[in-house]
Amino acid sequence: MPKYKHIFFDLDRTLWDFEKNSVETLKEIFFKYKLDEKIESPEVFINKYKEINEKLWAKYRTGEIKKEFLRNQRFLLTLQHFGINDSSLAEKFGTDYIEISPTKTILFPNTIETLKYLSKKYTLHIITNGFKEVQFVKLKNNKLDKYFDKVITSETVGYQKPNAKIFQHSLSTSNAKKEESLMIGDDLNTDILGARNFGMNQVFFNTINTKHNEKVTHEITDLKELTELL
Ligand SMILES: [Mg+2]
Structure with a gap:
């Protein structure tokens, strides 16, 4: 040795x-913006978000996209998938996520x-x-x-x-x-x-x-x- x-x-x-803290954060924000009135469950939302986020991270890693683009697009694309075309909500979601997730302690x-x-x-x-x-x-x-x-x-x-x-x-x-x-x-x-x-x-x-x-x-x-x- x-x-x-x-x-x-x-x-x-x-x-x-990361996984557990991220899910906790996403659920919190999901309910904050009353997405439960429009989307069947936080789990459905989170699964779609993960899929989109992973694809964008792959592009970020190769330098194809910048940090700010990744941060906003991942929520905009997820919301759009559920028929919510609201860039200001996506932006709020993105800002909240960056603020809340690092305060999680799992x-x-x-x-x-x-x-x-x-x-x-x-x-x-x-x-x-x-x-x-x-x-x-x-x-x-x-x-x-x-x-x-x-x-x-x-x-x-x-x-x-x-x-x-x-x-x-x-x-x-x-x-x-x-x-x-x-x-x-x-x-x-x-x-x-x-x-x-x-x-x-x-x-x-x-x-x-x-x-x-x-x-x-x-x-x-x-x-x-x-x-x-x-
Ligand atoms: Mg790691």
């Missing part, structure tokens, strides 16, 4: 339960215990592809900020995971060496293969048991496994 000094965590879907099981344990032995950092103004609010509201030394966002660096440049930047900012660093994340492509191709060891947090044939350094299904591993 290499002698690790620095541990880099992904945030969304690794520590912060974390994966054993997040705090694991971070407490690890922070005594290692220096911890975050590398996230999320939006910077949202990610910092999340960390604060979830009382996670105190565990992390550096928080690196793709927006600030100008490159997203899996691009090697964001990993390189993260090491330089943290004064960390590749061989004493470990990347932990839920996304096989961005976090794990990104880190592996860059030359860093990785822990794949595979909560949904994704089948794959990739060689990863470690694979876990619960964060508390890290306290045995590290």
Whole structure:
């Protein structure tokens, strides 16, 4: 086992339960604007939203669309799907979503215990592809900020995971060496293969048991496994 000094965590879907927090937020806004009078259920609305959001995120990742466009279009297109052609409502929905979702505090099981344990032995950092103004609010509201030394966002660096440049930047900012660093994340492509191709060891947090044939350094299904591993 290499002698690790620095541990880099992904945030969304690794520590912060993005799916659950997102559903809570969307439901809250759904009822705030009385969409239940027009759409059969929040679940139907949310499923459609997810589908549209994923497509737009794919375009955002390749640089085809900008952040602001993504933020408004995902709600406009969803509302339009249900026959509600209201761009001002879409805009309000988009603004509320960005404001409310980072205040949600559902974390994966054993997040705090694991971070407490690890922070005594290692220096911890975050590398996230999320939006910077949202990610910092999340960390604060979830009382996670105190565990992390550096928080690196793709927006600030100008490159997203899996691009090697964001990993390189993260090491330089943290004064960390590749061989004493470990990347932990839920996304096989961005976090794990990104880190592996860059030359860093990785822990794949595979909560949904994704089948794959990739060689990863470690694979876990619960964060508390890290306290045995590290
Ligand atoms: Mg993630």
